[in-house]
Amino acid sequence: MSDQTADRALDRVLTEPLPPPGAAASRKRFAVLADAARLARTRIGLAIVAVLVLIALGGPLIAPHSPTEFIAIPNSPPSGDALFGADALGRDVWSRFLHGGSSVLWLAVASTILGMVVGTVVGLIAAYSRNWLDDLLMRTNDVLLAFPQIIFVLLAVSALGPKLWLIVLTVGLTHAPRVARVMRGAALEVVERDFIKSAEVVGEKRWRIVFGELLPNVTSPLLVETGLRMTYSIGLVAGISFLGFGLQPPTADWGLMINENRLSITVQAWAVMLPVIAIGLLTVGTNLITDGISRALIGLDRKGGE
Amino acid sequence: MSPKLVLRRIGLGLLTLWLVSLLIFAATLALPGDAAQAILGREATPERVAALRAQLNLDEPVVSQYVKWLGGILTGDLGESAATQAPVSELLSSRVGDSLFLVLVSALVAIPLSILVGVWTAMRRDRPVDHVVSTGSLILASLPEFVIGIALILVFATGVIQLFPAVSLLGPDQRAWDDPQVVVLPAATLVLAVVPYVSRIMRGSMVEVLESEYVTMAGLKGLSRRTVIWRHAVPNAIVPAIQVIALQLAYLAGGVVVVEFVFSYPGIGAALVEAVGNRDMPVVQAVTMLAAGIYVGLNLLADVATILVTPKLRTAGR
Numbered sequence: 001m002s003d004q005t006a007d008r009a010l011d012r013v014l015t016e017p018l019p020p021p022g023a024a025a026s027r028k029r030f031a032v033l034a035d036a037a038r039l040a041r042t043r044i045g046l047a048i049v050a051v052l053v054l055i056a057l058g059g060p061l062i063a064p065h066s067p068t069e070f071i072a073i074p075n076s077p078p079s080g081d082a083l084f085g086a087d088a089l090g091r092d093v094w095s096r097f098l099h100g101g102s103s104v105l106w107l108a109v110a111s112t113i114l115g116m117v118v119g120t121v122v123g124l125i126a127a128y129s130r131n132w133l134d135d136l137l138m139r140t141n142d143v144l145l146a147f148p149q150i151i152f153v154l155l156a157v158s159a160l161g162p163k164l165w166l167i168v169l170t171v172g173l174t175h176a177p178r179v180a181r182v183m184r185g186a187a188l189e190v191v192e193r194d195f196i197k198s199a200e201v202v203g204e205k206r207w208r209i210v211f212g213e214l215l216p217n218v219t220s221p222l223l224v225e226t227g228l229r230m231t232y233s234i235g236l237v238a239g240i241s242f243l244g245f246g247l248q249p250p251t252a253d254w255g256l257m258i259n260e261n262r263l264s265i266t267v268q269a270w271a272v273m274l275p276v277i278a279i280g281l282l283t284v285g286t287n288l289i290t291d292g293i294s295r296a297l298i299g300l301d302r303k304g305g306e
Numbered sequence: 307m308s309p310k311l312v313l314r315r316i317g318l319g320l321l322t323l324w325l326v327s328l329l330i331f332a333a334t335l336a337l338p339g340d341a342a343q344a345i346l347g348r349e350a351t352p353e354r355v356a357a358l359r360a361q362l363n364l365d366e367p368v369v370s371q372y373v374k375w376l377g378g379i380l381t382g383d384l385g386e387s388a389a390t391q392a393p394v395s396e397l398l399s400s401r402v403g404d405s406l407f408l409v410l411v412s413a414l415v416a417i418p419l420s421i422l423v424g425v426w427t428a429m430r431r432d433r434p435v436d437h438v439v440s441t442g443s444l445i446l447a448s449l450p451e452f453v454i455g456i457a458l459i460l461v462f463a464t465g466v467i468q469l470f471p472a473v474s475l476l477g478p479d480q481r482a483w484d485d486p487q488v489v490v491l492p493a494a495t496l497v498l499a500v501v502p503y504v505s506r507i508m509r510g511s512m513v514e515v516l517e518s519e520y521v522t523m524a525g526l527k528g529l530s531r532r533t534v535i536w537r538h539a540v541p542n543a544i545v546p547a548i549q550v551i552a553l554q555l556a557y558l559a560g561g562v563v564v565v566e567f568v569f570s571y572p573g574i575g576a577a578l579v580e581a582v583g584n585r586d587m588p589v590v591q592a593v594t595m596l597a598a599g600i601y602v603g604l605n606l607l608a609d610v611a612t613i614l615v616t617p618k619l620r621t622a623g624r
Contacts, residue, residue: 142318143325146602148560151578151594158582158590159333235450239564242452243579258456262568265456265472266464272456280453287448 032220035296042292048285052278056101063095067252075268084270088261097274099252104241104279107168108233114172115233116226119179120215126180127187128210138184141177149174149232153240162245171236175229186221187214220297227290231283238279254279312610319606326598327379330591331372334362337587345388345585361385361588379595385588389581394592398574402596403481405566405573409558411489412496417551420501424508424547425540431513443502451561455495455568462491473570492569496561500554507550512543552608559600 036042064083065071072079072086079085084093122141126134144152153170160166190196191214199209240246241255249256254275261271337344342358358364362385363371378385384394427436446454463472470490483489515521516539524534566575574593581589 139321142322143329146322146326146598146605147594148557148563148597148601150560150563151597154563154578154582155330155333155590155594156336158585158587159336160338161585231448235453239450239452243564243567244583258452262456265459269460269464273460276453276456276460280449280457283448283450283453284445287444291444 032223032293032296036289036292039292039295041288042296045285045288045290045292048281049289052101052282052285053105055098055278056105059098059101063092063098065092065095067091067096067099068250069095075264075271077268078270084274085268087257087268087271088264093268093271093274096252096257096271097254097278100254100257100275101278103247103251103253104234104238104255104282107164107171107237107246108230110168111171111175111237112226112230112233114168115175115179115229116222118172119176119225120183120222122176123180123183123185124187124210124214124218127184127191128206128214130191137180141180144174144177145181147174149236150239153236154243154245157240157245162248164246167237167240167246171233171240175233179225179229182221182225183218186218190214190217224290224294224297227286227293231286231290234279234283234286311613315606315609315613319602323599323602326602327376327595328372330594330598331375333591334587335368337585340364341587345587347585358388375591379592384592387581387586387589389584389586389589394588397589398577398592398596400481401572401574401577404476404571405562405575407481407483408489408492408496408562408566408571408573409555412493412500412558413555415493416497416500416554417504419497420504421508421540421544421547423501423505425512425535425543427505428509428512428516428543429535439505443506446498447502449499450564451495451499452564452568454498455491455565458491458494458498459568475570476572488569488571492565492571495565495568496558499561500557504547504550504554508543508547511546512539515539515543549608549612552604552611556601556604556608559597559604 037046064081068091070090071092072082072090074086074088074090076082076086076090082092082094084097087093087096122137126137147155149171152174153167156166156170157163196209196213199213204212237246238255241253242258244256244259247253247256249260257275258272261268265272334341340355340359341362341364342355343350346354346358363374366374377383382395384398386392387394387397390397423439427439430436459472462469470487472491476485476488521534521539524538525531529538562573563575563578565571566573567579570576574596577589578593578597580586581593
C-alpha cells in the first residue's frame with residue numbers, strides 16, 4: 001500500500017493478469033513466444049512492426065531526395081517529383097518520412113533496454129534482500145514515481161538542453177522504478193520457494209542466486225513488461241521530439257516532422273499525417289505483440305498447472 | 307488502526323514531496339557553468355545576470371539557496387520569470403485556471419463514460435460488442451496522446467468537417483470557459499486516453515460482481531434487471547475502480563503537457579514547454595513542483611480512499 005502506485009499505466013490493467021512467476025519454467029520459456037506467435041493479434045502486431053522497422057531502417061536507401069534538400073515551393077501539394085508534396089520549408093515529405101524513423105526506433109529501444117536492466121536489477125535485489133536495502137530502493141522509487149514521466153524528462157532537458165543521451169537516460173530512468181515495482185512483486189513469490197533456500201544452504205553467492213536462480217523464474221513478467229515499456233518509450237521519445245526537445249532541425253525525425261508542419265496542417269496534411277500514422281501504428285503493433293504474449297502466458301499457465 | 311495507516315501514508319507523501327523538491331532544486335545546480343548566465347544566454351546584459359544571480363541567491367552556499375527557494379515556494383513567492391521578468395505566480399495564475407478547467411471537463415466526461423462502457427461491456431461479456439470495445443481500448447491505450455490529438459484535429463478541424471478550432475486561441479483577457487469550443491478537442495483527447503483504462507477495470511470488477519450470489523439473489527427476489535444492476539451491482543463494482551480513477555486523474559497532471567501543446571491551449575502545460583525551450587528555470591521549477599504536488603496528492607487520495615473502502619486494510623497493521 002505504501003507504494004506510490006501511480007503509473008498512468010497501472011500497467012497491468014490492459015494486459016491480462018500475469019501468471020504466477022515460474023509457471024513458465026525454463027524449458028518452456030521459448031514455447032511462450034511460439035504460443036504467442038500462433039495468436040492472430042500477435043501476428044498482426046508483428047507484421048505492423050516489421051513493416052515499420054523496414055521503412056525506418058531501409059527507408060533512407062530508397063528515398064528519392066535528400067531529407068534536407070529544398071526541392072519545391074513550401075507546402076506544395078503532391079506531384080510527380082514529390083510523392084506527398086513538400087513540407088513547410090519546401091523539402092520532400094516522402095524522403096523526410098523515409099529518413100525519419102530510425103531515430104525514433106533506436107532512442108526507444110535504448111531507453112527501454114536501460115529501463116528494463118536498471119529496473120530488473122533493482123527489483124530483484126530489493127525482493128531478495130528484504131531488509132533496509134529493500135526499503136531504501138523502494139523509497140527512492142517513490143520519489144521518481146512522483147513525477148509524471150514527461151515532466152521529469154522536461155525538467156532534465158531544461159537544465160542540460162535537448163541532448164539525445166539525456167532523453168535515453170531520463171526516459172530509461174523513469175521506466176526503471178515502474179519496472180522495479182513489477183519485478184519486485186513477481187520475485188517476492190519466487191524468493192519464498194525451496195530452490196532458493198537450497199541454493200542458500202549450498203552456499204551459492206548472493207549475486208548468483210539473484211541472477212542465476214531468481215531471474216530465470218521471472219521471465220514471464222519480464223517479457224510482458226519489456227513490451228509494455230517499448231510501447232511507452234516510443235510514445236515518449238516521439239512526443240519529446242514533437243515538443244521540439246529531441247532531434248534538432250534540420251534532421252529528419254517523425255516527431256520533429258509533426259512539430260515543424262503542424263501549423264500548416266490545413267494546407268499540407270501529408271507532412272503531419274505520415275509520421276503520425278507511423279508512430280501510431282508502431283505503438284499499436286508493439287502493444288498487440290505484448291498483449292499476445294501475455295495471453296499466451298495465461299494459456300500456458302493453465303496447461304502447466306495440471 | 308485505520309487512522310494510523312492513513313497518517314503513515316500522508317507522512318510518506320510529504321516525505322516524497324520534500325525529496326522531490328530537492329531533485330527539482332538540483333536542476334539549477336546541473337546547469338552548466340554559472341546558472342544565471344546559462345539561463346539568460348550569452349547576449350544577456352551584466353545587469354540582468356546580476357539580478358538573476360540575486361534572485362536565485364547564487365552567491366550564497368547551496369544549502370541556503372535551497373532553503374530560500376523552498377521557503378519561496380511554500381509562501382507562494384515563486385520568483386520572477388527569467389524570460390519575461392514578470393512574477394511567476396502572475397504568469398501562472400490565469401493558466402492554472404485554464405488547465406484545471408480542461409482537466410475538470412475531461413474528468414467529468416471520462417469518469418461516467420468509462421463506468422457506463424465498463425458496465426455495458428460486462429453485461430455483454432464475450433459477445434461481439436465486448437470484443438470490439440476491448441480491441442478498441444487496446445488500440446486507444448497504445449496511442450500516445452499527441453497522436454490521438456492530431457488525429458482529432460485532422461478529422462474535426464481540417465478538411466471536410468470543420469467543427470472545432472484546431473488551435474485553442476483565446477484573447478488576453480479571455481478564459482477557457484468564455485469560449486467552451488476551444489476545450490472540446492483537447493478534452494476529447496484526454497477522455498480518449500483515460501477511458502480505456504478505467505472502463506477496463508470497471509468491466510472486470512463488474513463481471514465479478516455479476517457472478518456473485520447476492521446479485522443472483524436480488525434477481526431471484528424478482529427485482530427488475532435495472533434495479534439489480536444500478537442499485538446492487540454497480541455501487542459494489544465501483545469500489546475497485548476508485549483507485550484507478552484517482553490514478554488516471556493524477557496521470558492528467560502529465561498528460562495535459564503534450565495535449566495543451568498540440569492545441570496551443572493556454573494552460574500550465576504549454577507554459578512548461580515554452581519555459582523549457584527558454585531555459586526559464588523559475589517557471590520550470592514552479593510548474594514541475596506543482597505537477598508533482600498534484601500527482602502525489604491524488605495518489606495519496608487514491609490510497610486513502612482504498613484504505614477507507616477496504617475493510618481488510620482498514621484494520622490492517624502495516
